Amino acid sequence: MTSQLCPGKMAGPAARSWAGGPVNPFKGQREAAIRWTLRICALISVVGLFLMVAFLLRESLPAWREAGFTNLFAADWNPGRGKYGILIFLVGTMAVSAGGLMLGAPLALATAIYLHAYARPAWRRVIGKGLEVLAGIPSIILGWLGFTTLVPLVRSLAGGTGMGILPASMVLAVMILPTVATIARDSLDAVPESFAEASFSMGATRWQTLRRVIIPTAWPGIAVAMILGLGRALGETMAVAMVIGPATAFPRNLTTPTHTLTTKIMLEMGESTGVHRSSLFAMALVLLALSTLLILLVRLLSRKAVQEFPGGVLTC
């Protein structure tokens, strides 16, 4: 395709990409206009990101300046008395995300392995479509279902309100399942068939082949899948808000109401001013830092995977 549109010299590395390629054969203003329009559209994401970070920094500045770092990362939240500790929410966010991953990832991995190695085509189609649909379900629906079914269940089993980290983790597990399963399956599928063949030809069973060759080879990709799942859980607000409580208190166990960064921001954004409002921005900044950290981790893993296995099993 490429060579038809760009009849110039397409040899060498430049052939991979149009941009920066050999001399553009379609010189002229029209081409330049198109190029610039597209470039500006493409730049919006980067500029937008930059502006977002700048805005968050600016708006959270009063909180950093007036409340101070130690106050902000303390356990005490009481804006009326000048206490802006976000630790409760930070803990809540980490707990529900980790819980969601702990419940969701094994299920997702099992699904991915089944689809990769065991499922017959009919099953594969049904389950694959199911995952697609599940990925598209609005989070409000999952939250609502969680509120109407999970919470009463937890309440009847554990007492109390039935709200808290456990139901939130369960809702998040369902939410990240399609993400993790799909990416993990892609990385399993990306392992060259020849590895499996070599293993089978030595008398290995399907499971032995999976456990000793396929899964270890796909592992960086599977880790990436889980990290992206974690990222999704980290940022989820609506569904969590409906089953987390909420209450501004550390959870005493998995079924007592608590709060997360996202739910706190959502509930208080409309009624806050001054440093209180600014501290919500600080929370958003912390959340952004967390998810950025995860993305860096993904990068690191990808690079490591490429070094160890230049063939490239990573799919993202």
Add this chain to the structure above:
Amino acid sequence: MPCEADEEEVRGVKVSREALLEVMEGESDLPPDDEMEGEKDLAQGNKMELSGLSLSYGGKKVLEDISMPIPARSITAVIGPSGCGKSSLLRCLNRMNELVDGARVEGKVYLDGEDVYAPGFDVVGLRRRVGMVFQKPNPFPKSVYENVAYGPRLYGVRQKKVLDRIVEESLRRAALWDEVKDKLGSSALALSGGQQQRLCIARVLAVQPEVILLDEPCSALDPISTQRIEDLLHELKEMYTIVIVTHNMQQAARVSDFTAFITIEEQGSPGRLVEFGETEEVFTNPRKKKTEDYITGRFG
């Protein structure tokens, strides 16, 4: 288990290569029915035999009515034009075709007189006794050591000392030891193509197979690496029965003792065996016109 530690200790770790070979042979966990005697008999007889073998993929016939012996402790080459089904034939011998959806095998394949397609025949055991080396070197993305130790680990060998010995011995037999002994821990993917292929051979040798199937093992290699593999095959046939599929007639003529020529009538028709015989006969004095045409390069 193929290797028992106490046995090894009795014999000592650092013994001569010949002694090691003997140990490895002796410890094979084949059925105990007079193994040594059986092996002697087979040295003159056929290790495997195909009888009326047909193969189809999803209803499309690929091979039709192939009957041929595979003589023990010698190299049998399978030659023929591309698409004649010679690789598929090879895969019938260790039942690798079963991994393909819709593959159907008729006829019989005997290993030491037992039909490997008989219901209840142990496929895992079969694949262990009949090892395979593929067209493109396919070492696992693991260390050199772990590649060779893969099979033994699969069969439950855990002791480091035993594994060490199997790895060294297999690499020596695959003529790779001297090149990799200092980098056993580094990735197998860092080796050259020829080294990778010899590593794959070492990986197969580590499970002490009786038959080794090679599917165009040199087609992705340079001439020097090819030469080394051919030399290696010459050494290995002392101990193993070897079947090699090759599209390179010179190679078949150079390395093999027996040659089977398979071809198709026309595109899409199943492959049939045209001629099987001693390599020298087949190449210098073929019985069939088709064989002669192919060998002299008139088609294919």
